[in-house]
Amino acid sequence: MNNSGIIARPKTVIHPIKMKTTLIAAAEVDRLETWQRYTSNMCHGCHSTCCTLPxxxxxxxxxRIGVVDEFEKDDPPKNVAKRLQKEGIIERFNQKSGIFxxxxxxxxxxxxxxxxxxxxxxxxxxxxxxRNHPKVGPRPGYCAYKPKVVGR
Structure with a gap:
C-alpha cells in the first residue's frame, strides 16, 4: 500500500531471453551453414579456404592465365581440354556448359x-x-573462413 491507500501493483519486468551463441571457430567447406558472412578484412587472416573449392x-x-593462347580459342574446346588434362592443368571439362x-x-x-x-x-x-568470390559461389555473401595457422 502506498501513502494514498492504494495498493501498488509490482511492475512487470520483461527480461530478454539470452540465447546461447555458438561461435564456429572454423568453417567446414562442405557445410554451408558453417560459413560466415563475408567482410573485407577476413582474407588476410584466413587459411585461403576458398582456394580449396573447385x-x-x-x-x-x-x-588470361596463359595456359591457352589466342589461336587455340577457336579450336574445339574438347581438344583444348584433352591437352590441358594431359598437362595436369584441368581435372575435367563439361562439354555442355563449356566449363573447365x-x-x-x-x-x-x-x-x-x-x-x-x-x-x-x-x-x-x-x-x-x-575474382567474384564470395559474391558468387556456393553461398553468395558468405565465406568458408578458417583462421590462418601461425608458424606453418
Missing part, C-alpha cells in the same frame, strides 16, 4: 596456391570465379 573457368580465363575445372592438389588446394604463404601465385591473372 575452380570452374572458361576459355577466356585460361587465356582446374586441377587441385592432393590436399584440395588450387594448383596456383602457394603452400607456404597461402597466397595465389597468379593473383593478377586469376580466373573470374576467384
Amino acid at each position: 575452380v570452374e573457368v572458361k576459355i577466356k580465363d585460361l587465356i 575445372t582446374l586441377t587441385r592438389m592432393s590436399n584440395d588446394d588450387c594448383m596456383y596456391l602457394d603452400r607456404k604463404s597461402r597466397l595465389c601465385t597468379i593473383y593478377d591473372k586469376r580466373p573470374d570465379t576467384c
Whole structure:
C-alpha cells in the first residue's frame, strides 16, 4: 500500500531471453551453414579456404592465365581440354556448359596456391570465379573462413 491507500501493483519486468551463441571457430567447406558472412578484412587472416573449392573457368580465363593462347580459342574446346588434362592443368571439362575445372592438389588446394604463404601465385591473372568470390559461389555473401595457422 502506498501513502494514498492504494495498493501498488509490482511492475512487470520483461527480461530478454539470452540465447546461447555458438561461435564456429572454423568453417567446414562442405557445410554451408558453417560459413560466415563475408567482410573485407577476413582474407588476410584466413587459411585461403576458398582456394580449396573447385575452380570452374572458361576459355577466356585460361587465356588470361596463359595456359591457352589466342589461336587455340577457336579450336574445339574438347581438344583444348584433352591437352590441358594431359598437362595436369584441368581435372575435367563439361562439354555442355563449356566449363573447365582446374586441377587441385592432393590436399584440395588450387594448383596456383602457394603452400607456404597461402597466397595465389597468379593473383593478377586469376580466373573470374576467384575474382567474384564470395559474391558468387556456393553461398553468395558468405565465406568458408578458417583462421590462418601461425608458424606453418
